[in-house]
Amino acid sequence: MSQAILNVEGMSCGHCVSAVEKAVKNLGAVARVDLPGKKVAVEYDESAVSLDAIKEAIEDQGYDVV
Amino acid sequence: MSQAILNVEGMSCGHCVSAVEKAVKNLGAVARVDLPGKKVAVEYDESAVSLDAIKEAIEDQGYDVV
Numbered sequence: 775m776s777q778a779i780l781n782v783e784g785m786s787c788g789h790c791v792s793a794v795e796k797a798v799k800n801l802g803a804v805a806r807v808d809l810p811g812k813k814v815a816v817e818y819d820e821s822a823v824s825l826d827a828i829k830e831a832i833e834d835q836g837y838d839v840v
Numbered sequence: 841m842s843q844a845i846l847n848v849e850g851m852s853c854g855h856c857v858s859a860v861e862k863a864v865k866n867l868g869a870v871a872r873v874d875l876p877g878k879k880v881a882v883e884y885d886e887s888a889v890s891l892d893a894i895k896e897a898i899e900d901q902g903y904d905v906v
Contacts, residue, residue: 786852
C-alpha cells in the first residue's frame with residue numbers, strides 16, 4: 775500500500791470530511807481527514823488507483839488539492 | 841403561512857445549508873439559508889408545525905439556534 779498526505783483547502787465541517795472520505799473510498803482507497811490541519815492522509819494500492827485519480831475525486835467534491 | 845428569521849450558528853458550507861433545508865422540509869415547512877449572514881428564513885403553517893419544532897430540527901442537525 776502507498777501512502778500520501780495531501781493539503782486540501784475548503785473543508786469546513788463534518789459533512790466535508792464525510793464527502794472526502796466517501797469519494798476516496800469509492801476508488802477503493804482510504805482517506806483520513808485532519809480538518810483543522812487541512813490535510814488528508816490517503817492509503818491506496820498503486821496498482822489499482824493512481825494518486826492523481828484520488829486528487830481528482832477530492833477536487834470533484836469541490837475542494838482544492840494544493 | 842407564518843414566517844420567521846432564525847439566527848443559526850455553526851453552518852459553514854453548502855452541505856450545512858442542505859442539511860438545514862432538508863431537516864425543515866421534512867417537517868413540511870420551507871427554509872432558506874443565508875450562510876454568510878448566519879440566518880435561516882422559515883415559512884411554515886402554524887396549524888401543522890410549531891416554530892419550536894423547526895428550531896429543534898435545526899439543532900438536531902448540530903447547529904445552534906441563538
